[in-house]
Every structure is written in structure tokens, then in C-alpha cells.
Amino acid sequence: MRRLILFVPLLVIMAMFFLFQQMIDHDPTEMELARKDKPVPAFALPGLRNPERFFTQEDLKGKPMLVNVWATWCPSCRVEHPYLLKLAKEKGVQLVGLNYKDDRTAALEWLDKLGDPYVFTVFDEEGRLGLDLGVYGAPETYVVDAEGIIRYRHVGVVNEKVWNEVLAPLMEDSGTRESEVKDTRVNESTGSEQGASS
Amino acid sequence: MKSWFGILILFSVVVSGPAFAIDVYEFPDEQTRERYQDLTWELRCPKCQNQNIADSNAPIAQDLRREVHRLLMDGRSDKEIVDFMVERYGDFVFYRPRMSGHTVVLWIAPLVLVLIGVSVVMILGRRNRNAGRDGDALSAGDRERLKQLLEEADHLSDKKNDKS
Numbered sequence: 001m002r003r004l005i006l007f008v009p010l011l012v013i014m015a016m017f018f019l020f021q022q023m024i025d026h027d028p029t030e031m032e033l034a035r036k037d038k039p040v041p042a043f044a045l046p047g048l049r050n051p052e053r054f055f056t057q058e059d060l061k062g063k064p065m066l067v068n069v070w071a072t073w074c075p076s077c078r079v080e081h082p083y084l085l086k087l088a089k090e091k092g093v094q095l096v097g098l099n100y101k102d103d104r105t106a107a108l109e110w111l112d113k114l115g116d117p118y119v120f121t122v123f124d125e126e127g128r129l130g131l132d133l134g135v136y137g138a139p140e141t142y143v144v145d146a147e148g149i150i151r152y153r154h155v156g157v158v159n160e161k162v163w164n165e166v167l168a169p170l171m172e173d174s175g176t177r178e179s180e181v182k183d184t185r186v187n188e189s190t191g192s193e194q195g196a197s198s
Numbered sequence: 199m200k201s202w203f204g205i206l207i208l209f210s211v212v213v214s215g216p217a218f219a220i221d222v223y224e225f226p227d228e229q230t231r232e233r234y235q236d237l238t239w240e241l242r243c244p245k246c247q248n249q250n251i252a253d254s255n256a257p258i259a260q261d262l263r264r265e266v267h268r269l270l271m272d273g274r275s276d277k278e279i280v281d282f283m284v285e286r287y288g289d290f291v292f293y294r295p296r297m298s299g300h301t302v303v304l305w306i307a308p309l310v311l312v313l314i315g316v317s318v319v320m321i322l323g324r325r326n327r328n329a330g331r332d333g334d335a336l337s338a339g340d341r342e343r344l345k346q347l348l349e350e351a352d353h354l355s356d357k358k359n360d361k362s
Contacts, residue, residue: 031244034288101257127261134286136244136258 033153034134040067040148041132048099048107048121055122061148064174065094066141066167068118068158069130071102072110074138080157081114087163088117093171097121100130100138143167145174221260223267230270237266237276240293241283250293 035041040057047053060067068084070077087093097118099107104123111121124130133142133150143152152170154162225231238252243259251259251266262283269279283291295301336344 029247031290032288034284034286127257131261131265132286134244134288136287 027155030155031134031136033150035150036152038150040144040150041129043122043129043132045122045124045129048097048104048111048123051104051123055120057148059120060096060144062146063094064143064145064171065096065119066158066171067096067098067144069098069100069133069135069138069140069142071100071138072106073102076157077139078114080139080159081117083157083159083163084117085115087158094119098129099123100135101125101127141167143170143174221263221267223263225270233276234266234270237270237279238263241266241280242291242293244287244291247290 040060042057044054044056047055066087070081084095088095095117097120099121101124104125107121107123111118122129127135134153137155139155139157141154141158142150143154145151151174152166154166156162158167223234225234235252239250241251241262243249243251243254243256243262245256245258246254249259251262253259265282266279269282274282280292284296289295289298289301295304297305
């Protein structure tokens with residue numbers, strides 16, 4: 001019985017082994033997403049292309065989408081840009097840009113030169129929406145489901161690995177939820193039609 | 199040539215600003231200014247994580263300072279301002295995290311570890327004391343066996359001596 005105590009160091013070392021193994025892929029500077037599973041905070045910001053057109057949180061509903069926080073001063077944004085174009089063109093992903101604390105002319109130039117993967121881009125000059133979202137650096141990419149609920153945030157470059165392993169499954173989840181929503185909408189509309197015909 | 203160099207040095211000293219964060223904010227009274235300083239001292243910069251937002255010159259820290267100032271001018275309480283930050287950046291943003299479901303370990307763990315340490319020391323200490331008190335005590339059987347072994351050893355060494 002006494003001898004069992006000799007196994008305690010072994011157990012401690014094994015526990016540490018598993019603990020450290022889990023920490024290997026974990027970036028300690030990555031912050032938790034405080035707004036996880038909460039709606040996109042209310043905002044009203046002009047579009048990048050058209051300063052007259054104001055977007056609000058209502059424009060981030062209806063379809064699961066990726067909200068990509070970017071800026072021309074951010075080198076990693078340039079790195080991920082070609083892959084974002086690929087996502088939008090080849091996979092038909094709904095991408096919304098949030099141009100964060102940037103210069104409008106420079107941002108427009110960037111999109112003209114490198115291509116525009118975004119359905120629309122919101123121009124957040126002072127970083128107000130960024131602050132409400134908890135953005136602490138660009139690029140950041142948020143998964144927003146069809147009801148405008150924030151499901152996930154990826155900090156850093158989006159590439160094929162990140163898309164396949166993390167974002168695509170989440171988008172699919174949001175997608176099933178979306179189709180349920182659609183179903184109820186169809187039912188509602190047919191119901192009302194029936195009501196109208198009777 | 200030399201004088202040019204001197205002017206250059208003077209120029210660089212004059213032009214380069216101080217390396218720490220300075221914003222110009224105005225406060226209605228001394229008390230508000232102190233609250234601003236305390237808050238920026240205790241709020242952590244999300245980007246450069248070992249600095250508070252008072253020390254950091256990262257753009258995000260500037261934004262948060264501006265926000266703290268704005269909220270103070272709005273007449274919000276310290277708690278409201280901290281809640282505002284935690285709502286956006288999580289418990290991480292406050293150097294003194296609040297007691298909640300998943301920060302409870304931060305508060306409890308040191309206490310638990312100290313208790314474990316103290317109890318280990320006490321158990322070891324007691325065991326040593328007991329060992330000192332009756333550590334030599336051998337049973338009658340052991341004594342007998344020890345005697346036998348010693349005799350045998352003597353016997354063997356005698357034999358060895360004989361041979362040499």
C-alpha cells in the first residue's frame with residue numbers, strides 16, 4: 001500500500017504531459033470572445049463605397065456570413081486577401097468587410113487593385129463597432145449566423161486550413177439553422193396564402 | 199562638420215517625442231482625473247497583454263483610454279466602466295478579475311496550494327519526529343537476528359584474517 005505513493009510523481013508527470021500537450025496549439029495571447037453567442041451589437045456606419053448608405057446590425061442577418069475585419073495598415077490582411085477572394089468566388093461564401101480604423105481612399109484603392117471579396121464593406125473609421133465587437137487587432141474574422149448571432153471569432157490570417165477545420169463546419173451549423181428558419185418562413189407564407197384564399 | 203553633428207543630435211532630441219503614452223484629456227475636477235488614472239492603471243491592454251492601457255501606446259489602448267474618458271464624462275461609475283470593458287473584451291481586460299464561474303480558480307487556487315503545502319510539511323514533520331522517538335526500537339526477533347548476523351560477519355572476517 002505504501003508503495004503506491006511512489007507512483008505519485010509518475011502521475012503528476014503524466015498529468016503535466018497531457019496539460020502541456022493541450023497547450024501546444026494554443027496561442028496564449030488569443031483572447032476569449034466576450035460576445036460569443038450574443039447578437040452583433042447595434043451600429044450604424046456608412047458603407048466604404050457609398051458614404052451615404054448606412055449599414056446596421058440588421059444587414060448582418062438572413063444568411064450565415066463571415067465578417068472580416070481588415071485595414072490597409074495591416075500586413076496580415078494582405079496575406080489573407082487572395083484566400084478571401086477564393087472563398088467568395090469559388091465557395092460562394094457570404095463575406096462582409098469591416099474596414100477598421102482606416103483611410104477611405106487607401107481602402108478603396110486596395111479593393112480596386114487586389115479585388116473585392118465582400119458583398120459590402122462597412123467603414124468604421126474610429127473603430128466604434130470594432131470596440132463593441134471586442135476587436136483587438138486585424139485581421140479578425142467573425143462567424144455570424146442567419147439570425148445575426150456571433151458564433152465564433154478567428155484571430156489572424158484565414159487560410160485553407162482554418163477554413164476547412166474551423167470556419168466551414170461552423171458555417172454549415174449556422175446554415176442548417178438558417179434552413180430551419182427558411183422552412184418556418186415558407187410555412188408562414190403558405191399559411192397566410194391559405195388564409196387569404198379561404 | 200562637428201557642429202553639424204551636434205545640431206543633428208539636438209534636433210533628434212527635440213523632435214523625438216517621449217516614448218510613453220500621452221493623451222491630452224481634460225477633466226472637470228481632480229477626483230475624476232484620479233479615477234481616470236486608477237481605471238487606466240487597472241485595465242489591461244488586449245493587444246500587448248502585459249501592459250495596462252495607461253502604459254501602452256498600442257492603438258487599441260489609445261481607443262480604450264478615449265473610451266474610459268468618454269464614459270467618465272458621461273458620469274458613469276467605475277463599476278459601469280469596468281463592466282463596459284468586460285462585456286467587450288472579457289474578464290481578461292481587468293487586472294483584478296471579478297469572481298465568477300470561470301475565474302474562481304484564480305482566486306481559490308493559491309489558497310488551496312498553500313494549504314496543500316502546509317499540510318505536506320506538517321505530515322512530514324510529524325513523521326520525522328515519530329521516527330526519531332522510536333526509530334531504533336527493534337523487536338526481540340530482530341535483535342536476535344542482528345546478533346546472529348554480526349556473529350557471522352565476525353566469523354567470516356576472522357577466517358579471512360587467518361588466510362592472509
